[in-house]
Amino acid sequence: MSDLLERLASKTQESEVYERSADVIEVSFVNGLVKGALARESSGVAIRGIVDGRLGFASATDRTKGAQAKLVENLLASCKVGDVAGFSFPKKVAAPSGDLGSYDEATAKLGPQDLVRMGERAIAMIKEKHPGIALDVDVSRSVISAQLENSRGARFEDRGSSISIGIGFNRTRDEDVLLDGDGYSAVARSEAELDRAIARIIEKLDFARKDVKLEKTGMLPVYFSPGGASLVWGPIFQGVNGKAVQTGTSPIREKLGQRILDPRVRITDDGLAAHMLGSSPFDDEGVPRRKKALIEDGVLRSFVHDLKTATATKQEPTGNGDRPGVLGQPGPGFTNLFIKPGTKSEKELLRSIDYGLYVESVIGQGQGNTISGAFSNTVNLAYVVEKGEVVGRVKDISVAGNSYEVLKDRLGELGAELDTSSGSSRVPALLVSALSVVGK
Amino acid sequence: MDQDARNRVEKALRESKARYTEIRLEETLASRVLFRGKNLDAVTETIDRGGIVRVLAPEGGWGTATFNDWDNLARKVEEALACARAVPADKVLLAEVAPAKVEQGAKLREDFRKVPLAKKVDTLRAYNEIMLAEPEVKSTAAVYADMLQTVYYGNSNGAWIVEERPLIDLSLSAQAVRGEDVQSANEGFTIANEGFECALGQEDLARQAASLAHALLDAKPVQAGVYTVIADPRLAGVFVHEAFGHLSEADFAFENEDVQKMMRMGRKFGPAHLSIADSGVEQPGGNLPGTHRFDDEGTPMKRTQLVKEGVLVGRLHSRETAAKLKEDPTGSARAQDFRHPPLVRMRNTFIEPGKTKLEDMFSDVKNGLYACKSVGGQTCLGNFSFSSGYAHVIRNGKKAELVRDVILSGNIFETLSNVSAVGDDFSWYNKGRCGKGGQSMPVGMGSPHIRIENVVVGGKSS
Numbered sequence: 001m002s003d004l005l006e007r008l009a010s011k012t013q014e015s016e017v018y019e020r021s022a023d024v025i026e027v028s029f030v031n032g033l034v035k036g037a038l039a040r041e042s043s044g045v046a047i048r049g050i051v052d053g054r055l056g057f058a059s060a061t062d063r064t065k066g067a068q069a070k071l072v073e074n075l076l077a078s079c080k081v082g083d084v085a086g087f088s089f090p091k092k093v094a095a096p097s098g099d100l101g102s103y104d105e106a107t108a109k110l111g112p113q114d115l116v117r118m119g120e121r122a123i124a125m126i127k128e129k130h131p132g133i134a135l136d137v138d139v140s141r142s143v144i145s146a147q148l149e150n151s152r153g154a155r156f157e158d159r160g161s162s163i164s165i166g167i168g169f170n171r172t173r174d175e176d177v178l179l180d181g182d183g184y185s186a187v188a189r190s191e192a193e194l195d196r197a198i199a200r201i202i203e204k205l206d207f208a209r210k211d212v213k214l215e216k217t218g219m220l221p222v223y224f225s226p227g228g229a230s231l232v233w234g235p236i237f238q239g240v241n242g243k244a245v246q247t248g249t250s251p252i253r254e255k256l257g258q259r260i261l262d263p264r265v266r267i268t269d270d271g272l273a274a275h276m277l278g279s280s281p282f283d284d285e286g287v288p289r290r291k292k293a294l295i296e297d298g299v300l301r302s303f304v305h306d307l308k309t310a311t312a313t314k315q316e317p318t319g320n321g322d323r324p325g326v327l328g329q330p331g332p333g334f335t336n337l338f339i340k341p342g343t344k345s346e347k348e349l350l351r352s353i354d355y356g357l358y359v360e361s362v363i364g365q366g367q368g369n370t371i372s373g374a375f376s377n378t379v380n381l382a383y384v385v386e387k388g389e390v391v392g393r394v395k396d397i398s399v400a401g402n403s404y405e406v407l408k409d410r411l412g413e414l415g416a417e418l419d420t421s422s423g424s425s426r427v428p429a430l431l432v433s434a435l436s437v438v439g440k
Numbered sequence: 441m442d443q444d445a446r447n448r449v450e451k452a453l454r455e456s457k458a459r460y461t462e463i464r465l466e467e468t469l470a471s472r473v474l475f476r477g478k479n480l481d482a483v484t485e486t487i488d489r490g491g492i493v494r495v496l497a498p499e500g501g502w503g504t505a506t507f508n509d510w511d512n513l514a515r516k517v518e519e520a521l522a523c524a525r526a527v528p529a530d531k532v533l534l535a536e537v538a539p540a541k542v543e544q545g546a547k548l549r550e551d552f553r554k555v556p557l558a559k560k561v562d563t564l565r566a567y568n569e570i571m572l573a574e575p576e577v578k579s580t581a582a583v584y585a586d587m588l589q590t591v592y593y594g595n596s597n598g599a600w601i602v603e604e605r606p607l608i609d610l611s612l613s614a615q616a617v618r619g620e621d622v623q624s625a626n627e628g629f630t631i632a633n634e635g636f637e638c639a640l641g642q643e644d645l646a647r648q649a650a651s652l653a654h655a656l657l658d659a660k661p662v663q664a665g666v667y668t669v670i671a672d673p674r675l676a677g678v679f680v681h682e683a684f685g686h687l688s689e690a691d692f693a694f695e696n697e698d699v700q701k702m703m704r705m706g707r708k709f710g711p712a713h714l715s716i717a718d719s720g721v722e723q724p725g726g727n728l729p730g731t732h733r734f735d736d737e738g739t740p741m742k743r744t745q746l747v748k749e750g751v752l753v754g755r756l757h758s759r760e761t762a763a764k765l766k767e768d769p770t771g772s773a774r775a776q777d778f779r780h781p782p783l784v785r786m787r788n789t790f791i792e793p794g795k796t797k798l799e800d801m802f803s804d805v806k807n808g809l810y811a812c813k814s815v816g817g818q819t820c821l822g823n824f825s826f827s828s829g830y831a832h833v834i835r836n837g838k839k840a841e842l843v844r845d846v847i848l849s850g851n852i853f854e855t856l857s858n859v860s861a862v863g864d865d866f867s868w869y870n871k872g873r874c875g876k877g878g879q880s881m882p883v884g885m886g887s888p889h890i891r892i893e894n895v896v897v898g899g900k901s902s
Binding site for chain 2: 025027030031033034035036037038039040041042043044056057058059060061062063064067070071074077078080081082083111112113116132134170172173174175176177178179180243246247248249251308312327329362363364365366367368369371372374376377378380395396398400404436438
């Protein structure tokens with residue numbers, strides 16, 4: 001038992017110590033030129049305790065002696081005014097078996113020069129096809145170690161690596177600024193993944209070469225790239241979050257077991273998927289991670305919970321306790337999200353459109369009253385599709401709808417391919433058979 | 441003030457072998473209380489401590505190291521230099537800034553660090569209960585947060601600056617629920633340089649948030665279309681921040697000639713009644729969240745005129761972007777905390793008051809919207825989008841029924857030239873943060889009422 005936990009044990013009924021440290025290297029490029037490199041070393045501790053049944057929390061990155069005493073004092077003050085916990089910290093259980101492949105030694109050892117080479121390769125390949133384009137690139141690699149120990153005997157240590165590259169492009173023609181990007185994140189560096197990101201950017205710039213006007217508005221078929229589709233999935237993800245269920249704001253809070261979406265929709269949260277960024281044997285509260293269907297054949301099967309929201313809603317914790325950083329409290333969060341692909345390829349989906357819209361990204365996603373399912377956004381990068389072919393970029397139009405309605409009644413198809421650019425999700429393209437499109 | 445911090449920084453600066461070195465050490469004490477519905481979801485105090493070293497390689501660019509343990513400072517200076525040397529960057533130059541020597545403590549009436557957590561909880565609970573008493577308000581998110589950030593800054597040009605930066609956030613959100621319909625409304629503020637007293641007596645904000653959320657349940661979604669929009673100061677402030685402010689941040693232009701051409705000084709950007717400024721010295725000693733004496737490169741903050749009578753006259757700079765574009769630094773290099781190097785950021789951005797009376801703005805609007813408050817905005821530089829908290833239809837010059845889901849969007853250049861009237865009133869609206877490059881900064885926004893023609897409003901199509 002750590003010294004800190006031992007000190008807490010005498011002052012609390014139950015206690016928990018969570019520590020996290022990170023070692024990060026980043027390099028950045030502005031308009032194709034490398035600007036510098038950054039090394040980030042961080043560590044901190046968060047403690048929770050239950051006193052007289054009340055839950056408290058305190059955290060610090062200051063590990064000096066005086067600060068440690070103050071940390072314990074802060075926790076006791078927090079326990080005094082905190083809410084009734086209603087739960088116990090988890091007991092010791094065996095870790096789910098098998099290596100999750102969350103740590104890649106070669107990636108963990110990448111230095112600034114390696115990251116510079118990745119950025120330079122991306123810039124060179126994109127500029128070869130689009131010489132005039134301005135590219136801002138950020139490449140980073142991280143190693144994150146976490147450990148948790150509580151007074152009920154649970155204890156684990158975990159370590160993960162990650163690599164991420166974000167490539168932003170800026171094409172300015174007189175007053176017309178096109179800003180978008182792509183990239184990938186993963187446990188381990190992958191040349192293939194970088195090549196795919198580069199190819200997507202080149203395709204976006206090819207498609208956006210010419211500006212076209214939208215000839216029709218009103219209800220149109222709209223194809224969302226896997227990234228663009230997050231506009232439509234977003235409200236559903238918000239709705240299955242245990243916090244929104246606990247607070248009574250999720251519109252599907254009372255719909256467990258009911259069909260809420262098209263029967264082809266299956267969404268799974270899997271905290272044990274191999275080689276994925278969201279995987280670890282335990283969540284940030286010491287609850288074992290697991291794989292579970294959230295929506296199966298369109299039927300709502302599960303929410304994602306931490307200890308607190310599970311207790312408040314009288315459901316089981318799902319291993320989704322997630323800390324935003326070492327200083328923040330756990331809350332329900334996704335691990336790795338999987339949306340079941342469809343049967344038709346992305347190309348086939350596009351070919352099926354006689355006249356419609358192809359959305360890569362929108363402006364202001366997540367703005368507005370999204371918990372209700374409503375979205376209404378101007379497109380940032382979108383194309384007109386005519387007789388199955390992309391004919392050019394369209395601007396100054398917006399798409400609007402309600403996710404619950406769209407994904408229940410107007411789901412055209414899901415693409416057969418899964419986007420692998422995010423290390424914590426696998427999502428297909430989405431064709432909506434009819435969506436409100438408004439132009440000037 | 442902490443002599444220990446000064447000794448550490450001065451020693452490390454002396455020993456650094458870099459062409460330029462700057463060191464920022466920080467200590468932050470923060471507390472936060474959050475109610476969700478009836479539950480006290482969080483009550484915490486955090487102790488955050490760390491530092492950042494930035495150096496320039498002899499013939500190259502930036503090397504940066506961030507850390508928590510001040511004892512590692514000497515090693516971090518070396519690590520930063522190793523980073524700088526590892527990348528083949530062009531030589532970065534910095535604009536000259538006279539090195540300041542200033543130590544400035546915060547003067548708080550009721551120092552929130554000495555207020556017991558229980559009192560913060562009780563104060564917020566009272567506001568939360570006011571919201572929950574409103575019919576159909578089923579949930580809330582009520583946040584009280586305070587922090588005092590002490591920044592110790594030194595650089596190899598000889599600057600030594602200590603600044604205490606106190607900040608309080610009060611955010612009161614009510615969610616009214618009827619079946620599957622959920623409507624939210626939010627009130628509150630972000631305030632600098634004030635003590636706990638500013639969080640007291642805010643019952644009206646709780647009432648306003650709750651009654652608006654409730655009223656929105658009965659409001660119809662706005663009919664999509666193109667409208668004449670009168671924006672209240674709270675929305676107009678977000679508009680100028682999103683639609684124009686981000687374009688004036690020089691890090692977007694300094695390495696890009698196409699952008700420089702688009703943002704050339706002297707270019708007409710709007711009608712003659714439109715003037716825009718960004719200032720870090722507005723209300724000196726006052727409570728605007730973007731006001732400090734110095735930015736995070738040790739440059740004194742200034743008032744920067746961006747648009748004067750419709751013409752582009754200035755932009756916001758760091759020392760690097762100013763040197764590159766041969767303009768003066770403006771004190772706009774701001775960092776969220778020691779985990780981040782500074783970026784070019786707005787401070788308090790505002791439209792200057794004009795001459796039009798509010799009633800005259802309304803009088804000739806046949807079919808328009810009076811759009812109020814904002815619940816967020818984003819810009820992709822050419823285009824922007826923001827959501828108003830609520831709006832009223834304007835019919836034949838008169839304010840009519842409440843509508844919701846009002847999302848306004850457009851092209852920046854077109855929309856600025858469509859500002860047809862600027863009111864003779866003015867108010868600040870300081871709430872929340874602006875995000876950029878993974879950093880979230882407190883900023884101020886201000887404006888009079890403004891009228892904009894031909895605004896695209898999303899929503900249900902007819």
